């Protein structure tokens with residue numbers, strides 16, 4: 269029987285614990301952790317993500333603010349907002365929703381956010397800390413995947429993990445975390461040869477590609493644990509649906525455990541953003 273890795277259930281437990289930790293933090297320091305979320309433009313998917321993030325932050329007991337800027341915002345204006353949030357002591361975490369409209373320079377914004385408030389974990393200082401095993405603020409999606417894997421498998425030592433995708437926000441930090449957990453890690457990407465054969469060797473397969481149902485059942489080693497990060501909107505039977513990067517029904521015939529889309533990695537990502545906000549607040553209070 270294939271185990272369904274239920275991201276809704278696992279994330280609910282994370283959020284529940286977080287609400288307890290947040291209460292204790294507020295009681296101890298008299299400070300409410302603050303999260304500022306910045307959205308530039310009207311992208312419908314980004315609007316949904318931002319709304320959910322603000323809602324979860326409030327549910328966790330944080331002080332949360334939403335900053336919406338028009339799609340034609342210039343670099344100087346966005347930089348000024350980030351600087352203002354950097355200097356605001358009631359804000360412990362800053363999240364600028366990506367992608368940004370094309371006139372804006374994403375790397376410049378990522379570098380401008382104060383590293384100690386960078387709850388996405390994308391600032392070069394936090395990326396470097398992750399690579400050397402010293403990170404406090406870890407990118408939320410890979411952190412969520414690790415919680416799911418550890419919940420499902422316990423100790424990951426010695427397992428062969430294959431990560432499909434090498435983006436800065438998922439693939440690369442995912443590989444770093446798996447390495448830290450003593451896995452043997454292979455990363456494949458759009459220029460890799462023999463992806464199918466490499467996937468078939470995986471005890472743990474993490475798909476972060478952005479191609480609907482690319483990974484077929486025949487690519488999966490029997491009994492493997494599959495984490496599907498992909499979120500792809502497709503038309504099926506005249507309806508708009510979300511599917512992952514893994515062909516779920518085929519894969520669940522072969523895998524030992526698999527995360528669904530939706531209801532898998534998505535809710536974990538938001539829960540981990542909240543974890544990072546509390547971590548950031550704790551670090552800033554004790555600095």
Ligand code: NAD
Nearest residue numbers: 409433434435438457458476477478497498499533534537
């Ligand atoms: P990205 O486009 O930045 O990176 C995709 C990666 O896939 C690249 O490294 C590329 O080399 C690789 N790739 C592309 N085509 C490939 C192919 N044919 N074979 C092998 N590798 C290939 O995407 P991303 O930001 O890493 O996101 C990946 C997916 O995860 C997207 O569907 C995205 O929506 C989703 N995502 C979900 C969450 C969540 O919370 N669940 C968070 C972030 C991203």
